[in-house]
Amino acid sequence: MSEKLNEIKTGVVGVGHMGKYHVNVLAGLNSSTHQLIGIYDVNKDNAQKISEQYKVKNYESLSQLLDDCDAVTIAVPTEHHYKIAIEAINHGCHVLIEKPVTPKIEEAIELIELAKKKKKILQIGHVERFNGAVIEVQKIVDNPIYIETKRIAPFSPRIQDAGVVLDMLIHDLDIVLNLVKSPVKDYYAVGQSLKGKHEDIAVVTLKFENNTMASLMASRVSQAKERKLFITQEKSYIILNYANQDIEIHKNASSANITMPDEIRYSQESYVENLFVHKDNPLKSEHIHFHKCIMGEADPIVSNEKDLETLRIALASIEMIKKR
Template sequence: MAKNPPLKKIRFGIVGVGHMGSYHLNVVSTLPTHELVGVFDAKLDYAKDKAELFNTEAFETYDALLQNVDALTIAVPTHLHYEYAKKALERGIHVLVEKPITLDIAQAEELIALAKNKNCILQVGHVERFNGAVMALGKIVTEPLLIQARRLNPYSGRIVDAGVVLDLLIHDIDIAVNLVKRPLVKHSAFGSAITGKHEDIAVIELQFEGGCIATLTASRLSQYKERAMTITQKNNYLILNYGTQEIEIHRQGNSVTVTAPDEIKYSQESIVERVFIHKDNPLKSEHEHFYKCITGEEKPMVSGASDLATLKIALESVKQILGNS
């Protein structure tokens, strides 16, 4: 019997092994397609502890790590994404950079052009795109009329170089933009900066060509974690729970009010369908897609142009919010 060809392993590194970098380590160390070569972090002792835990090496410099990898994840604070990604791409190394790609449009454009020029894959870590429910959404949503999202977190104080728009809300901007696939015609953003100079609470309203409206809310000051999106279409209403990766489809919604002499009764009915969803770890799916883009088995799910559109909306929202607060 013919043997399967040996798996082509990619030599992989992780830069920044804090909160998000540790999740990447956790996933990459389990992938049969990846050889985890090592990590780099400004806090060397910390990097050594993580490396020991995952049976890999802690490199003392970024350059040393770059000399040994084909691809890497960049999970350092956002203001450092540009310099770290640029250095890697210049050497022809494929980059999976955490979201947001950069804090600046010109820098994002430069990285996208550089990746193209060097024939490298540059993927932005919009992990929610790989949420099973979000992947299913793409097949169900054909004509969205109204998109509403709520993304709430308790305060953590971890992200200090960006506000809640670039930290949390950007996920929902990314999903809304990629669902509607129409140009934006109106955009307003409100918010407040309570703990420091960046906004902690934000509400943005987007209107797309064709009329679809999105209202996206995020807070990192709520004593509750919630990740939900609802979508109104002409013939159905969808409720998506990012946490449980579930979608409910409500159809033939009907409300009846019966008025009798002693009471008024209100009832609401609809047919509810629970969509079967293939659930997996979204970060694992993100890495598998990145790998398949590198090997040419898949085309990048989302284009650089779409990443830029998302970042532009996010940055314009921050400008409106901080200008108004």
């Protein structure tokens, strides 16, 4: 797709909460074919701190960083994604951009078209795609009947610019849309705002043309933290725990009522298999994949068209929630 590079010089734009994780991973990936060369952030004090910590150049301006880079990771607040990504691609950079790609579908379409025209990789930071358990589960999912996801966390006042759909649920939407090999037929969303103007709890249900059903629930007002995915198939029930990258497969379930002299006992049995998962840091795997795509050694695991569908359904779900 893109011109052949022997070495990728990379930078990070925005080194706040998420950006500093990217810097940490990229600094650890430094090698003869890959170098983290610098960062840029409008918050000069924070940028200086990160630059000293990781011994990378703190650029004075975005365009100076882009001039020196082959690829950049964009981890600024979502409302600034579009402008910075357009500038980066026009500067000739490949772009790894945090999710959600943009807050507006038109902006995402324009970005994707520009990246195609300029032959640049545009990878969206859906980091759960690189969770070892998600990679493994794709090998055993075959014609799911029903998929359920649950992503809950306690309230954090840090995220004010987006609701729970773009903040959290979009991760599961991305995973489910890529697990089910059939177009979406219909979907429906409900939700509630409890702490501010955006929804804090949401449920999105989907029906696919092959009859698979899915129910995705996310909450950022729960008294626990959990990220799980449950898949009902004809001959197995799969429980995936994103947090510890574990997969349990339940099979051959049977149940019986046992009549005792003074009580009736219910017995339920199933054979449970714990699948071996190669566990690595998903953010590191995300960057390795991005680099391989730039080097022409791999094709993107998810197409930009699929990214667009994920964003379209997420944004439409938010509109449904607002109307009800």
